[in-house]
Structure formats: C-alpha cells, structure tokens
Amino acid sequence: MNPLPIQSVLPELKEALLHHQCAVLVAEPGAGKTTQVPLALLDEPWLQGRKIVMLEPRRLAARSAARYMAQQRGEQVGETIGYRVKNDTRVGPKTRIEVITEGILTRMLQSDPALEGIGAVIFDEFHERSLHADVGLAFSKQSQSLLREDLRLLIMSATIEAEEVAAMLDDAPVLRSEGRSYPVETRYLEKQLEGRVETAVAKSIQHALQAHEGSMLVFLPGAAEIHRVESLLAPLQISQDVIVAPLYGNLSQEAQDLALTPCRHGQRKIVLATSIAETSLTVEGVTVVIDSGLMRVSRFSPRTGMTRLTTVPVSQASADQRRGRAGRLGPGVCYRLWTEQEHRHKPQAGTPEIREADLAPLALELAAWGVPDPAELVWLDPPPAPAYRQARELLVQLGALHESGGLTPHGKRLAELGLHPRLAHMVLQAVPLELGAMACELAVLLSERDILRAAKDRDADVRTRIEALWRADRAEQRGEIDFGLCRRIAAEAKVLQQSLGIRPSGKETAAASGLLLASAYPDRIAQRRSTGRFLLSSGRGAVLPELQLLSNEPYLVAVELDDVGSESRIYLAAPIAEDELLDAYQDQLIREQEVAWDAQTQSVKARERIRLGAIVIKEVPISSPDPDRRVAAFVQGLAQDSLDSLPWTRNARSLQQRVNFLHHVDKDWPDMSEVVLQDTLADWLAPHLYEVKNRNDLQRLPLTSILEEMLTWEQRRQLEEWAPTHIQVPSGSRIPVDYSEPVSPTLAVRLQEMFGLADTPRIAKGRVPLTIHLLSPASRPVQVTRDLASFWRNTYFEVKKDLKGRYPKHYWPDDPMTAVPTNRAKPRV
Template sequence: MNSLPIETVLPQLKEAIRTNPCTILVAQPGAGKTTQVPLAILQETWLQNQKILMLEPRRLAARAAARYMSKLRGEEVGQTIGYRVKNDSRVGPNTRIEVITEGVLTRMLQTDPALEGVGAVIFDEFHERSLHADLGLALSRQSQTLLREDLRILIMSATIEANSVSAMLDHAPIIQSEGRTYPVVTHYLDAKMTSRIEQVVVTSIQRALQMNEGSLLVFLPGAAEIHRVANNLAALKLGKEIEIAPLYGNLSQEAQDQALAVCSPGHRKVVLATSIAETSLTVEGVTVVIDSGLMRVPRFSPRTGMTRLTTVPVSVASADQRRGRAGRLGPGVCYRLWTETEQRQLPLSSTPEIREADLAPLALELAAWGVPDPASLVWLDPPPAAAYQQARELLVQLGALHEDGGLSAHGKRLASLPLHPRLAHMVLQAIPLELGALACELAVMLSERDFMRAAEGRDADIRTRIEVLWRAAQGEQRADVDFGLCRRIAAEAKVLMQQLGIRPSGNKANASGLLLAFAYPDRVAQRRSTGRFLLSSGRGAVLPELQSLSNERYLVAAELDDNGAESRIYLAAPIQEDELLEAFEDRLLKEQEVIWEQATGSVKARERLRLGAIILKENPLQDPNPDLVLQALISGIQAESLELLPWTRSARQLQQRVMFLHRFDVEWPDMGDANLLASLEDWLGPHLYGLKSKGALGRLNLTSILEEMLTWEQRRWLEEWAPTHIQVPSGSRIPVDYSVSESPALSVRLQEMFGLADTPRIAKGRVPVTLHLLSPAQRPVQVTKDLASFWRDAYFEVKKDLKGRYPKHYWPDDPMAAMPTNRAKPRS
C-alpha cells in the first residue's frame, strides 16, 4: 500500500497530542487524516487503554470511516473499531475507537460529563461548523477544564481558520499536513446560467461522459434535484455500462454503499450527490466532478420563529473541496456551472450553523448541562442573542424551563429524547392520551424530509403521510413516495416507542392536529378565507392550491416558510375547537375588549377568548367597565377628531375668544384643537360617563363644558376683554370674529361707523380690531386697523365709488360730523 501524506507528520502530531490538552491538525483532502490518525494514537501510553471518540458530521461518513479502519486491521466493524449514529450502532466490549456523529457526543456528555473511559475526542471535518460540533466542543472543553485534565481534544480539518481556533483553545499547537491530489483542470461557464439547474447538469453529464474517462461525481443542492436529474438521465438511455447512483443522507445504507462502491469492470458510474460527498468519503473511480455550485442549508428567522431550507451558493472553500474529489486517483477535470465572474463573488467560507440555526435544542442542552447562560462556555462563535432569547422563550412556553431559566422536571425528560424540544414535548404530552405511537411517528417524520415532497401540487395534509407510512409498512408502494425513507421512519419510530415503553396503537391519524398543537402552539391557525389563515403567532399563512384543508376552520401548521407577508403551508393537520379549548385551557386568555367602532359610531364591548392572536370565542359584553367605555369613547374622538363633538356657534366662538386671550396671557387655558384632543380625559372625560355613541355625544352642552375650564375671575373678565359683540355708533351690536386669533375682526357697514374717530380696541385696549368696512350690499370696500387714517385719506376715494353705485344712500362730505345709520339715510 502506498504511503499517505499524513504519515510524514504523525510523529510530530503524536508528540503535540501527548504534551498538550488540545491540538489542531490542518490536513488537505487525500492526506489520510480520518483513517490514519485514530489508529496512530491508539497505542499511545497517555491513552492508558481508554477509548477514542471521533466525531463525523454525517452518519454516512461515520459508518464509512469505521469500515475502512476495520478493514485496515483485518477486522469486522464492532471489534476494535465501531460506530454509533442515530438509531444504529456497531460497537462491542473491546471497541477502542468509536466513530460517532456529533449529536451522539452531546448525549454521552449529558449522561457522563467526565467522559469516564474516554481518553481523546477527535472533531473531524470541523470546518463544516455544525451546531452540534460547536456545542460538542464547548461542552468537551469545559469538561476537560473542570473534570478531566487528562482528556485530549484534537481538531481536524482541511479548510479551517486554524489561528482563531487555536486562540480559543489557549493557543493550541497547529500541525500542518499537505494532501496528495493530482492536478485538476477546471472549466467555467461562458455565461451565467439561465435554464433550470437540472437541464444544465444533464447536458454537462452527457458532455463529460463523451470527453473524459472514469466515473463522475455530480454535486446538486438536494434530493429533489437528484431525483429529477436521475429521471432525466434514465430517459436518455445512456447505456447499461453507465450506472446512475444517488447519494444523500436519507438514503438507505445499502443505496449509500452502492454509490461508494467500485464499478463493475467496463462500467462507469455517475454519482449524484449532495454536499455529503464533499469531505471524508471517497467515491471510488471518480475522475470528473460536475459542481452545480449550490447547497441547501437551514435558515432560522428570529422574526418568525421558523426554519426553512434555503438554496445558497457554495463557498470558495466548499467549491475547492468538491473540485479536489476529481484529483484523488490521478489527473481530473472539474466542470463548475458558474462563470469566473461569479467565482470571484463567492464567500470564502460557509456561515457557521450556530449563527443561523434554531437554537431551541442548544438552549435545552445548555440548561440540562447546568449553564443556561451560553457566556459560561467558550465558543468560536457565541450563539446570537436574539435567536437564543427566542429559543428560551419557546422552552418556557413548552414548560421545559422555569421563568428564571432553570430546567424543569419536564425539561429533563425532553432533554433525554433524541428529538427537537417541540417534538419531544409532543410525544410526552401524547402518552397520557394514549396517542404515543402516533406522536412517535409524527416526531420522526417531521425530523426527516417529506417523503412525498417530489410530487407537484401535493396535499399538505399530514394525515395523508401517516396513512402512506402505515401502508408502506405493509409493503404497499407508490411512485410519488420514497419507500426507503418510509421504512427508515417507521423503524426509527419503533425504536423511539420501545425507548418510551409505548405500544403500537390502531389508526388514530385524525388526532394528528391535536398532537401538532402541542409541538407548535405558535402555529395554530384560524381560517380567514378559503386557503388563508391567521397563525396564533400573529403571522398570516396560506395554502396556495385549493385542497382538502383549505376550508378547515382550524389547522396546525407543522412546516411552513417565512417568505413574504404570508407563509406558505407545506404540512398541516386540522384540529377541532373543542380540542383547542381543552389542550390549551391554561394558556387561553380571557379578555374584555371595549373599543370605538367607527363604522357604527359607537362603543362596542366584547368578551373574547383568545389563543395568541386567534380569537376562539367572542360574545357581547353586557355590563362593561365604565372606565373602559370612557377610554374607548375618548379614543374614538381622538381618532375621528373634535368634529365628532356637537360644536355650536356659541361653543366655537368661546373657544376662539379664549385662544385669543391665551396669546397674551398663558394663564388663560389653551383651547386649541390639538391641546383639547390631547387633554380630552381631563376636560371632557367627567361628562362622558354613561355615553356610548356619536348620537349620545350630541346631548353635550359644549359651551358650558368649555366654560368650566375657566376660573371664576376669567369668566368675569372674558366679556370685558374679549366681548362677543361691539356696539357701533349706529347702535347696532356687531359680533366679533375671533377665528383668526391674532387679528379679531368686525365686519360692519361703513355708514354705521360715521362719527367714530378711532378703531375699537379689545384685550384691555391692547388690540385694535380689524375693521372690514362694507358697502350697503355687505361687500368689503376697505380693511383697516386705523379708522382715523381711513377717514382722513381713503374715505373720499371710496365715497366716489359708492356714491356712483348706491346714489340713494347717504354719503356725507364730512364723515366725522355725519350721523351714523344702519339705513340708507339717517332719520330726520
């Protein structure tokens, strides 16, 4: 066997591990780190016959690594080398190296924080920065610091920011190893892709098969694209010598092994894979890589509390890892389905999952660990505060945490189950209702991808999936169903039932909505119109196609996105109102709502039973609290303006007169509309008790109410300083117009002012009124604040005009000596 590049640094690496609690190994793809390093340190004296745990980010990689190392020792898996992954393990009493997935490490640490019997923990492919890897490292590091000074931690990766990881681990030494890769010729597209990705991939596969030897490894974002490409290739009839092999996480172990196996002589393989094949795995015989440049990652939105899978461009580091798979055995070729310009725009590395994931499982694990505050641990990237707080709030809502953040007894049970806290809560709530078997099936199903997702226009009813799952267990198959995934879900659900002591039960699929409500209380939905719903969280949701659930009164949405104003519902089940009332009895909010209803112009009082934003019941409130009615009435007036009040000419004039005086003396109240609106409760509130409508407001005497805002002295001075009328020389009492507060006006016929030398004044003589002198036809002929000047200068020109238009009227040559009149001519 040829030597591997890692062998040249193994002495240096073993010495670093022996003398340091933490070590970092940066080894390029093909160096052999995954299979050689654990075997190399197995006989080190410091290990003292303890176990080595090596973490792999994926189940497929864990199984493959254990098999290969066992093969090197000429043993079966489960002897010296074994593996533990979710619902599958091959270990024995003599197993010294356990290859495990990251979630398994978390469970082991929670059970035994000191990791007794374990001498080293290896984090392989740490650059992928999964949430479990970050959590596992944080917990292992604290265990090492507080309980196990002899425990060794080794971080291994091909592309990692080694210096930042070293700094986090108290300047752990960094060992570098070059890989062994052959040159790879890289081709880019000439122009940006505009067709569907599947079409471009199929065309690229055809061209690559014609122009190159060896097998092909094709990277696609997800299982749906893999199936579409596989179907298109099958239709092309490429020949019996071309084997099409899908490779993704939810495939059966047999199908995964087939994708990794060596081809039959004279055959070539086209492996259609997700990012699962980027690292750790060796796909035999590959000389050509076709990279779509896309990957599917979960994105959690603190705004909506929902996680959705998003297709994003790969990073430069991931693209280089993928390309390197073509150069493992000899010179290779990589076809990148993007342009060189797009290549320069790619992010250098992928975003760590902890920054964009649902942190509810992390928050529960930390509470179970005894450190609800993540700042107590050392992180490469600490959990984002907003997402972590939202996770804590969800756990409190599920009863897993006390208000102070401490773990409840129910939370301890949730943490013991290998499920998301929502789903674990659902299962535990279902057991007393004798619905535990259905809850286990739902929990496992919701932890996996939808096995009917490839079907276009699929029904969102999760009960359909339950029935398909049951029929699949009896051997029934359908073209639009992933039968292998169905079998695996059924097997995992059975394991979970055995763990909880639950017996299989009969057909109870109609209880799915009730169970989902336990897991997703924030996603109970009430129909607003056909296919449109309001979630209890306050967000809108929609079933875009007309289907069986579109007219259900209530739903629980198990899966939906957070795009746009309304989330699209992918999976849901109906729930009955009586089930909601019983299941959420302790969470229902009884409230009295007393509001102003603009349409009817009245106060409406209702009693409501509410679950979050959803109103389950609503009835008229017969005897509402008078203070609430008052507040509603005031809110209505404020919303619709003071015009809702019964303003008379007298009331409006009083307001204007007081505002005129307020300009000169702030001791006079501010009766401007803005201030009256702002202070409604003070000046109008006492008069509104017992009133509920616009019609009832009409009974108010607004003049008297406004007068109450004046002191006794102000009421006495008001008529003297801001009179309603002024008596002019003709004897007429003319009303003063205060609508322009800075310039009160008197509109009077010119003839009635004969003999008056000076302009009338108000406000204790400080303000001359503005005289609007009128013709006999009540039309303005002059506006002045200086009557004496008018008589002296302008009167004679005005007289000429008026005498010509009104010859029968009295137009004296000397207005100061003339007799004022309110008639055409003064009486004799």
C-alpha cells in the same frame, strides 16, 4: 500497498499530543487521517488504556471509517473498533476506538461532563463546521479546563483556518500533511447553465462515459435530484457493465454499500451523491467527477422563526474537495457545470452552521449544561444574538426554560430525549392524551426527508404521510410515496417508543395530527383568512401554494414553511379543530375586551375576544361594556374627526371665540382653539358622554354650559365685562362683536351710527381697541380703522365725497363730531 501520506506526520503528531492538551492536524483528502490517526494513538502513554472517541459529521462516514479500521486489524466491527450512530450501535466491552456522530458526543458530555474512561476526543472533518461539532468542541474545551486536564482534543480537517482554531485551543500546535493525489483536469462550461441542472448532469454523464475510463462520482444537491437523474439515465441504453448507484444519508445500509464497494473487474460505476461524498468516504475506482456546483443547506430566519432547506452554490473549498476525488488513483478529470468566471465569484468557504441554524436545540443544550449564557464558553463563532434570543423565547413558551434562562424539570426531560425541543415537547405532551405512540411517529417523520417523492405541487397534508406510514408494512415501494423510507421511519419510531415505555393506545387517528403538532408549533397555528390564505399566530401571513383540501380548513398547524416574500408558503400542515385549540391552549389564550369607535355605524362597539397570539378565535358583542372604556372609545372616535360634529349653537361658538380672545390677552384664561379642544376632549367633554350612545345623542349636549365649566367662577363673572357680545354705538344700536379672529376682534357698523364718537371702543378692560369696519348705507365696508379720531380728522372728508355721490339722500354732515348719529338715512328732527 504504498504507505499513506499521513504516516510521515504521525510521529510529529504523537510528540505534540504528548506535551500538549490540544492539537490541530490539517491533512488533504486522501492522506488517510480518518482511518490512520486513531489507530496510531491507541498505544500512547497518556491514553492509559482509555478510549478514543472520534466524531464524524455523518452516519455513513462513521460506519465506513469503523469498518475500514476494523479490517486493518483483522477484526469485526464491535471489537477494538466500534461505532455509535442514531439507532445503530456496534461496540463491545473491548472497544477502544468509538467512531460516533456529533449528537452522540453531546449526549455523552451531558450525562458525564468529565468523560470518564475517555482519553481523547478527535473532531474529524471539522471544516464542515456543523452546529453539533461547534457545541461538542465548546463543551469538551470547558470540560478539559475544569475537570479533565489530561483529556486530549484533536481537530482534524482538510481545509480550515488552522491558526484560528489553534488560537481558540490555547495556541495548540498545528501539523500539516500533504495528500496523495494525481493531476485532475478541470473543465468548465463555456457559458452559464440554462435549464434544469439534472438534464445537464445526465448529458455530462453520457459524454464522460464515452470519453473516459473508470468510475464516476456525480455531485447533486439532494435525493430528489439524484432520483431525477436516475430517471433520465434509464432510457439512455447504458452498458450493462455500468452500475448506477445513489449515495445519500437516508439510504439503506445495503444501498450505501453498493455505492462504496469496489466494482468487479470490467465494471464501471456511476455514483450519484450529495455532499456526503466530499470527505471521509472513499468511493473506489473514481477517475471522473461531475459537479453540479450545488448543495442543500438549512437556513433559519430570526425574523420569522422559520427554517427552510435551500439550494445554494458550493464554496470554492467544497468544489476543490469534490474535484480531488477524481485524483485518488491516477490522473482524472472534473466537469464543473458552471463557468470559470462564476467560479471566481463563489465564496472561499462555507458558512458555519451556527450562524444560520435554528438555535433552539443549542439553547436547550446550554441550559442543560448549566450555561444559559453562551458567552461563558469559548467559541470559534459565537451564536448570533438575535437567533439565540428567539430560541430562548421559544423554549420559555414550551415550558423548557424559566424566564431567567434556567432549565425547568420539563426542559430537563426534553433535553434527555435527543429530539428537537419542539418535537420532544410534543411527545411528552401526547403521553397523558394516550397519543404518545403517534407522537413518536410524527417526531421521526418530521426529522427525516419527506416520504412523498414529488416535491412540486405536492399535497401538504401531514395526515397523508401518517396514513402512508401506517400502511408501509403491507405496501410496495412505488408511486409517489417512498414506502421503504416509511418502514425505516416506523422502525425508528418504535425504538423511541420503547425507550419511553410507550405503547399504542388504539386512540391514534390521523385526525389527531393537528392537535399533536400544535403543541410543537404553537407559533405556527394558522387561521384561514380566505381560501388558501392564513394568518399565523406569530402575526405573519402564510399561503398554500396550490388549491387542496387544506385550503378551506378554518385552522391549520403549519409545520414546514419557507421565508420568502410577504407570505410564507406552507409545504406541510395539519388541520386542527377550534374546540381542540380552546381546550389545549386554555392557559395561553388571551381574553380581552375591545371597546372601540366604529366609524361605519358612528357609534361605540364593544366585543370580547379570545385570542391566541395574533389570531382571534372567538369574538362576541358586549351589551354593557365598562362605562369608562366606552367613553374613552367615544372620545377616540371624535378625536379622529373635526369638532363640527358637536352641537355648536350660536351661543356656544360665541363663547368659544370670546374665551379664546381673552386667552390671547391673558394666558390665565383657557385656550379654546380648535386644536386644543380636539386634543383635550378627554378632559372637558368626556365627563358628559356617559349617557351618550351614538353620534346622534351628541346633539342633546348643552355645549355652551360644558364650555363654561372650563372657566373659573371669577372668569364667568368677568366674561361679559371683558368680552361683551355686543357694543352699544352712538346711534343707540347694539352691534355684535366678531371674535372669530382672536388677535383682532371686529365691530362692523354703518358709518352714520358712529357720528360724534371720538374714541375707538375698547374691550378687555380697555386693553384692546376693536377693529372698526365702517360700512356704507348698503352695509358695504368703506373703511377699516382702529383709530376713530384720526379717521374723522383726516379720512372722513374723502369718504364723504364718494358716499354723498352714491347715496345723495343720506345725511353727510360737514362736522362728524357734532353731527347726530343715526341708523336711518337722516336723523329724526
């Protein structure tokens, strides 16, 4: 057997770790780093007989690497080489190398920050930049700095910006190893793919089977697409010597082994895989790769607080990783189901999960680590502030954190469970309700892919799934429900129940799903607005995409939603009764009185509301609301309208205009303009509204007296003197003064009544001359003046000629200053 390429760099790696605490190893796929490096370091002097822990991003890769290393030593897994993954541990008292998944390392660090008994931590395939890998490295680096100077950290990757990682690790040495690969011919589509990707994949498989020898590795975004391609291949009469084998994380161990085990002589294999097969795993005999160019990732939106799985194009780095799988044994070919031009527009590398993930688990881990502020740790990419802030808010709502960010006793218990904080909270809250066993089942159910096979237009009801889970042990795997997955979920739930000492109580029913899930998702309790449309307690809208039984439920707990458009689509939910909400959320319900103006009835309406977040659960009328709030609401209603609804009598309007005129003359007088009166209703009108019930009652208000209250006693005394309502003219008539134009009050009077008056009448203690509108005998204006003396001297005679011609029977003297004023056609003799 030819030596693996990594062998040539192992002496250099040993030397680097002998003199440095950290190192970075960049090795191309196929170099052998995963299975050779841990074995090569096993007898290094600095290890001093302690363990090596190697992190793998995926369970399947962890098991596979441990088995391969054990075979190299002629041992069984669990002797010198072992592994720890979720719900599956194979280690023994002699185990020196443990291959673990990333979440396991976080648990180990939380329980033993010094990692006693461990001499080295290896981060394999670090380029995938999972959230757990970033957290594990940050914790390990701080542990190394504060507690364990002798702890070695080794970062291994096929494609990574090694210099950035080395700088983070105090300028650690960087070592490189070339992979062992053969030329791979890359074939692109001539034009952009149209239609379903599964159809294109099936056609490419059929073509490649005829054109090439060897086995085939096909990359698809998820399990649903894998099963659809399987269905398309079934009727194609593929040779019996061709095995079609799915490969994804939730498969049984037997199915995974079928995909990874070498074929017998004369057989070929078509492995339909997710991105799990990009690195670490070796699929034997592959000479052809068909790449859909897609992968499924989890994206979190700080705007809505929701996470959704979305299908995205792979990066150029991932595409090259996939392509390289065809050149392990000899020359190969890679069919890329996109054009060469599309390839140039793909991102160079994937986005680190920490930038796009739900950070609630991270925030809880940091609080449990004793570091509520991420800035206290060293990161390759620090957690985004908005997402981290929202994660902290959720943990405070769940009672896991104090407002200051410190861990509560409840939060400590959540961190120990190893579940998402929402689900851990649900499990603990369910125990006193004697629903703990069912909560464990729900927690595992929601942590896995959906057990319903048909993704399109599927039933969104969680109760359908929990009932399928309960009958999985006596049902065959058929139809739209994956009963095999159900049985695996039930087994994991039982392990969780046993670890917590929980047994079924006999009270578990599918109807309890909503109550349990409400504790996990308090921000996603939804109230029906119309058929299929809901309002979430967070304030966002949500909709069930298809009409179904849940569409008319008064309340739902929306477990899974997307973040597209103005309303999120609900993909998974459970109903909850109103009385369950009121009982379960007594300490979070907001009881508030709303006293507001009702424009429709033109009156004040008072209601008491019981609210959970943005949704109003109950609303009842209040017959006797707080008088001050009722008056304030009345004022608010009046402020939205004009002042015309007030009972303006002639006297009230005259008073307003007269005072407003005096305000222009002397700012000590109040401003009674329309704008100011409307803006200050609460000051001058509100005290008089305590007996007013509706708009009709306003008409009984003594508005003149109310306005007079805005004047001082001295101003009331001066008002008639400074701004008289009428002026007596030479004819003896009392003519009203028009104050509607406060800058220039007017006196409209017939010209003949002013004979003999030389000076213009003045008001405001003589400071303001009136604007005189001189009228004809028919009361039509003939002249406007503020200087009567000038009018008599210069203009009167021209006006006289015109008026005498039109009104010959009236009195038009030659000398207006000595003429007798009259309010008749001619003065009395």
